[in-house]
Amino acid sequence: MTVFVFFLRPFFQILARNATLTENGARSQLDHFAWGENNVLLLGKTPCGRATVATLELNRTGVVNLRLLLRSVGLHPPFVVR
Structure with a gap:
């Protein structure tokens, strides 16, 4: 899993140069993020x-x-978007 994250990191850094960050808010999180x-x-x-x-x-x-530790004790994910 770690190899996968580091493999994609340069690609997403290129995308980050031309996009704005999300504002904080519940609706924004549902629109922009997923597990x-x-x-x-x-x-x-x-x-x-x-x-x-x-x-x-x-x-x-x-x-x-x-997140793996929290998942092992039932505290993650904090919510599941379907």
């Missing part, structure tokens, strides 16, 4: 969401490990 198949990686659904994930490095190793 990956395993509910560990945060995915951007729009160019703005992808830029936010890349710029803030929301899938860096430490954060992914924290």
